[in-house]
Amino acid sequence: MRDFGAPVIRCVGAVIHDQHGRLLLIKRANDPGQGEWSLPGGKVAPGEDDETALRREIAEETGLSATVGPPAGRLTRSGSHYTYDIVDYSCRVSSWELSPGDDAADAMWADHATFTTMRRSGVLTEGLAELLEQWDRLPREPRPDS
Numbered sequence: 001m002r003d004f005g006a007p008v009i010r011c012v013g014a015v016i017h018d019q020h021g022r023l024l025l026i027k028r029a030n031d032p033g034q035g036e037w038s039l040p041g042g043k044v045a046p047g048e049d050d051e052t053a054l055r056r057e058i059a060e061e062t063g064l065s066a067t068v069g070p071p072a073g074r075l076t077r078s079g080s081h082y083t084y085d086i087v088d089y090s091c092r093v094s095s096w097e098l099s100p101g102d103d104a105a106d107a108m109w110a111d112h113a114t115f116t117t118m119r120r121s122g123v124l125t126e127g128l129a130e131l132l133e134q135w136d137r138l139p140r141e142p143r144p145d146s
Contacts, residue, residue, distance in 0.1 A: 006083045012054040013041030013088040015072045015132070016064075018096050021140025022109035023132075025118075026061050028125070029105040032079055037110075037118060038125040039088060042103060054089055062107045063099030066091045073135040075127070090137075112139045 016024040025037045040061045044053040051068045058066045069090040077084045100107040110118065115138065119129045132138045 010044040013039040023139040026104040027106040060102035061104035
């Protein structure tokens with residue numbers, strides 16, 4: 001629920017799957033959600049558009065260069081002093097070698113089994129699994145021929 005008295009901060013996130021259907025996740029180094037796994041992304045700086053902000057955040061947090069596609073979904077999250085208006089975009093990358101940095105303590109490509117284990121153990125940011133499920137963006141089960 002949005003607190004209409006709290007300032008709104010625009011944020012963007014990236015939903016990125018690799019060629020095997022694994023989902024890119026980062027371990028947050030800072031609050032909100034420090035120590036939890038989430039999608040790469042962050043705040044849109046003044047003067048930035050969503051695409052510029054998202055490409056910057058992906059590069060800072062994972063070392064990857066991305067092409068930003070259409071929105072995958074939108075959510076609003078209340079913080080202690082702010083309301084975060086977050087738009088998550090479907091993105092593509094051309095390389096798969098991760099180099100976590102900046103706001104990411106770690107980064108990984110999570111397959112279906114790993115993501116399910118992370119979901120059960122409570123290490124994902126609140127509501128992430130449910131939103132990805134609703135948006136049909138969960139890691140994909142491996143195909144028998146892969």
